[in-house]
Structures are given as structure tokens and as C-alpha cells.
Amino acid sequence: METYYNPDDLKKFGNIADFQKKLGEKFFDYYGEVFKDSELTAREKSLIALAVAHAVQCPYCIDAYSSDAFEKGWSEGQMMEAVHVAAAIRGGASLVHGVQMMNKVKEIAM
Amino acid sequence: MKSLLAEHSKLAIAGEQIAILEHGQSGHFNLIPFQQKLEAAGLYPLQPTSLEVFQVNVGKMCNQVCRHCHVDAGPDRKEIMSKETMQLCLDALKNNPSLTTVDITGGAPEMNPHFRWFVEAIKKLERHIIVRCNLTIILANKKYNDLPEFYKEHQVEVVSSLPFYTQDRTDRQRGNGVFDDSIKALQMLNAIGYGLEETGLILNLVYNPAGAFLPPSQLALEKEYKTALSKQYGIAFNNLFAITNLPISRFLDYLLQSGNYEKYMEKLLIAYNPFAAANVMCRNTISVGWDGYLYDCDFNQMLDLKMAGSHNHIAHFNTEKLYNRNIIVGQHCYGCTAGAGSSCGGAVA
Numbered sequence: 001m002e003t004y005y006n007p008d009d010l011k012k013f014g015n016i017a018d019f020q021k022k023l024g025e026k027f028f029d030y031y032g033e034v035f036k037d038s039e040l041t042a043r044e045k046s047l048i049a050l051a052v053a054h055a056v057q058c059p060y061c062i063d064a065y066s067s068d069a070f071e072k073g074w075s076e077g078q079m080m081e082a083v084h085v086a087a088a089i090r091g092g093a094s095l096v097h098g099v100q101m102m103n104k105v106k107e108i109a110m
Numbered sequence: 111m112k113s114l115l116a117e118h119s120k121l122a123i124a125g126e127q128i129a130i131l132e133h134g135q136s137g138h139f140n141l142i143p144f145q146q147k148l149e150a151a152g153l154y155p156l157q158p159t160s161l162e163v164f165q166v167n168v169g170k171m172c173n174q175v176c177r178h179c180h181v182d183a184g185p186d187r188k189e190i191m192s193k194e195t196m197q198l199c200l201d202a203l204k205n206n207p208s209l210t211t212v213d214i215t216g217g218a219p220e221m222n223p224h225f226r227w228f229v230e231a232i233k234k235l236e237r238h239i240i241v242r243c244n245l246t247i248i249l250a251n252k253k254y255n256d257l258p259e260f261y262k263e264h265q266v267e268v269v270s271s272l273p274f275y276t277q278d279r280t281d282r283q284r285g286n287g288v289f290d291d292s293i294k295a296l297q298m299l300n301a302i303g304y305g306l307e308e309t310g311l312i313l314n315l316v317y318n319p320a321g322a323f324l325p326p327s328q329l330a331l332e333k334e335y336k337t338a339l340s341k342q343y344g345i346a347f348n349n350l351f352a353i354t355n356l357p358i359s360r361f362l363d364y365l366l367q368s369g370n371y372e373k374y375m376e377k378l379l380i381a382y383n384p385f386a387a388a389n390v391m392c393r394n395t396i397s398v399g400w401d402g403y404l405y406d407c408d409f410n411q412m413l414d415l416k417m418a419g420s421h422n423h424i425a426h427f428n429t430e431k432l433y434n435r436n437i438i439v440g441q442h443c444y445g446c447t448a449g450a451g452s453s454c455g456g457a458v459a
């Protein structure tokens with residue numbers, strides 16, 4: 001079956017440098033640096049990445065960081081809480097615009 | 111849970127496991143042969159660099175039946191080393207002072223009735239002794255409660271599995287109640303000085319993944335273990351060894367049953383590290399089986415890959431021939447060379 005997303009494509013992520021070497025390499029250098037142990041540990045960063053992956057709904061990132069976060073010792077419960085954080089922010093982001101809606105309605109209503 | 115042998119599983123037969131390792135369950139799964147990887151790194155045929163570690167598997171009997179066990183150990187396994195074979199091991203040690211470390215493993219080695227006699231005799235030969243103690247054995251029966259004192263008396267280095275610092279992951283892999291008992295046993299070891307810097311009594315822990323994935327960084331994990339165990343249980347230990355699960359016996363069974371086998375093998379291959387390959391533990395270790403046969407490592411032992419030639423039994427121990435032998439490798443070896451590598455002492459690269 002043909003689909004837009006193919007799990008095997010995740011392994012080919014590195015190939016994006018084939019079409020634009022310099023930018024590709026800069027990106028992967030940066031990416032590698034971001035995920036190193038630093039003021040936040042690699043383990044903490046992995047859980048943040050998992051939440052962000054859900055916020056941006058990237059199936060490749062969800063695949064990669066579900067494995068990575070579990071490998072780094074986060075439990076199923078902790079990982080689901082991280083997804084809820086993403087969901088809450090996304091939900092809140094929609095809902096907070098309700099204030100704008102209210103403002104507009106108040107402006108035009110009698 | 112029972113051993114594969116008790117369940118009459120096909121995987122209890124080493125040849126079946128090797129067939130799957132070579133061609134998968136379908137018969138069509140072909141991973142690059144491990145030998146080719148060694149050839150590319152100029153390491154084939156793989157040969158020893160020294161003979162330092164004498165690892166003795168004193169039997170497959172165990173009080174636990176862990177889901178990932180490459181030995182397929184359990185209470186129903188009756189294969190244990192006889193006193194006569196132990197004596198042959200002692201003779202070999204006596205004649206070969208280069209074997210400075212004796213690493214005793216199992217099953218639960220303490221369940222062998224000659225275990226204490228064996229440890230005492232090795233100590234008289236002035237060798238460093240490592241015992242791979244599963245912790246729960248200490249609490250399994252009154253007769254084992256004094257094991258910590260016994261270890262201390264003989265200055266044994268204790269290496270113990272604690273697959274994670276949380277109960278959930280540990281029990282999933284090792285069985286219900288194992289985490290709580292392990293914590294109690296660790297506290298008993300700490301109480302007499304094990305794992306505390308100033309005592310010289312070494313207590314190392316082993317992490318291994320509770321599932322079809324590779325271990326994370328050993329150093330980072332050690333830090334987390336130390337913080338978590340000390341904060342929650344007041345436990346101290348020396349070092350953490352992060353060990354990769356090799357696709358053998360019950361872990362192989364788990365991989366096949368969960369549909370993870372091919373993906374796991376590919377993961378190991380992608381993570382292949384030639385530096386780890388140069389440092390695999392079979393290059394300085396001899397592994398003795400419960401019946402006295404000699405192997406390149408405990409994994410080859412469980413796959414029944416005996417060393418070739420007439421010197422493949424402890425009764426004909428010949429260091430020169432052992433030193434000049436070619437190590438038998440196979441697809442399972444990818445487990446020793448993934449990422450930072452894996453050995454009985456943890457990461458190697």
C-alpha cells in the first residue's frame with residue numbers, strides 16, 4: 001500500500017544532506033549538539049522532544065522519541081504525562097483565542 | 111514462567127537458535143554476516159589478546175526465571191557442575207597464573223552445593239573472584255542469608271543485576287517481587303560495607319534493557335541509578351555495567367514472540383561499532399560450562415558452540431592452544447558490538 005508516510009523513511013533522514021550538503025551538515029551538527037547532556041540532561045531533553053513531537057504531530061519524531069525516551073528510562077506513565085502537556089498546551093492555545101472571539105463578538109453585538 | 115526446556119520449546123535446542131540467528135524465523139532474513147564486519151575491520155579470524163578471565167558457569171539452576179535469560183535458567187534446570195569438574199578448574203588455575211580473575215556465574219551459582227568450597231579453594235590460589243549474584247538468592251532461603259558475610263570474608267567482588275531502579279521495569283523482566291527483594295539484599299550488602307568507597311568491598315550493578323532496545327549511555331545511567339537508589343533506599347554501589355541483551359534463549363524467544371526479532375537485529379547492526387569489536391570480552395576470557403567444556407564466552411556456551419579441537423575440555427586445559435585459537439563468531443555477536451559495546455563488565459568502547 002502506498003502512503004505519504006513510510007516508517008523506513010526515518011532511517012533515510014540523514015540523506016537530506018544529499019541535496020544540500022552544507023545546510024544538511026550544519027543542521028545535523030546543531031541537532032547533535034542540542035541533544036547532548038548539558039544544563040538539561042540528554043534524558044530530560046528526550047522527554048521534551050517526545051512532547052514536542054506530539055505537538056507538531058510528526059510520526060517520524062514520535063517513532064524515534066517514543067523509543068528514545070523509553071530507552072532512557074522514562075516510564076509509560078511519565079511519557080503519557082508529557083503527551084498530555086503537549087495536548088494541554090495545544091488545547092489551551094486554541095481556547096485562549098476564545099478571548100479574541102469574545103472581544104470581537106462584544107464589539108459588534110448590541 | 112518456566113524454562114524453554116521445561117516448556118519443550120524448539121528454542122531449547124541450540125541448533126534451532128542458530129538457524130534462526132542465521133536466517134530468521136521465515137528463513138529469508140539475511141543480515142550482513144558478522145564475520146564480514148570483522149573482516150572489514152581487519153579482525154577476522156578473531157583471536158585472543160590475553161587469557162586473564164576464567165569464567166565458570168557452575169550450573170543452570172536458578173531461583174528466578176527472568177524473561178530475558180540467555181542461560182534459560184530456572185528452578186527446573188538440573189545441570190550443575192560437579193565437585194570433580196570444579197577440581198579440574200582449580201588445577202587449571204593453579205597451573206596458569208595468568209588467569210588472574212575467576213568470574214563465577216550461573217544460574218544462581220550459590221545454589222550449587224559445592225559453591226562455597228569452590229570459592230574458598232580459589233581464594234587459596236590468590237585469585238580475584240567475581241560472583242554474579244542475582245540478589246534475591248540471599249533472601250530465598252535461610253541457608254543463603256549469610257552470603258554477604260561469606261563474600262566479605264573472601265573479598266569477593268559482587269556483580270548483581272538490577273535492570274532498573276524502579277520496581278515496574280525490574281519486576282517485568284525478572285518476576286514479581288524481585289525488585290523489593292533485591293533492594294533488601296542490597297541493603298544487607300551495604301550494611302556490611304559492600305559498595306562503600308572506603309571498604310574495598312566491590313558491589314557492581316548490571317543494567318540491561320527491559321525490552322527490545324539498546325542500553326543508553328552507561329555513565330549517564332550510573333549517575334541516575336546512584337541518585338535514585340541513594341535517595342529512595344539509601345543504597346550505595348560502585349559501578350554500573352550497562353549490558354546489551356543478546357538474542358539467545360529466552361530473550362530470543364521474547365523477540366520472536368513479540369515480533370521484534372528482525373528489527374532488533376537491524377538495530378544491533380546499525381549500531382555496530384568496530385572499536386567495540388576490537389574489545390569484545392572473548393578476547394581475554396575463557397568460559398567453562400557446567401560439564402567442563404570450554405567456550406569463547408557464556409553466550410557461545412548457551413548456543414553450544416564448543417571450542418574446536420581436543421583442548422576444548424577443562425581436563426585438557428592448554429593455554430598455548432587456547433591463546434592461539436580462532437574464536438567462534440556468529441550473528442549473535444552483534445550484541446557485543448552495538449554502540450558502546452557490551453561485555454560482562456559493561457561497555458567496552
Ligand code: SF4
Nearest residue numbers: 172176179183217244
Ligand atoms: S538472568 Fe540470572 S537470575 Fe535471571 S534466570 Fe537467568 S541466571 Fe537466573
Ligand code: SF4
Nearest residue numbers: 390392407409443446
Ligand atoms: S558473543 Fe561471545 S564470541 Fe561473540 S563477540 Fe561476544 S563474547 Fe565474543
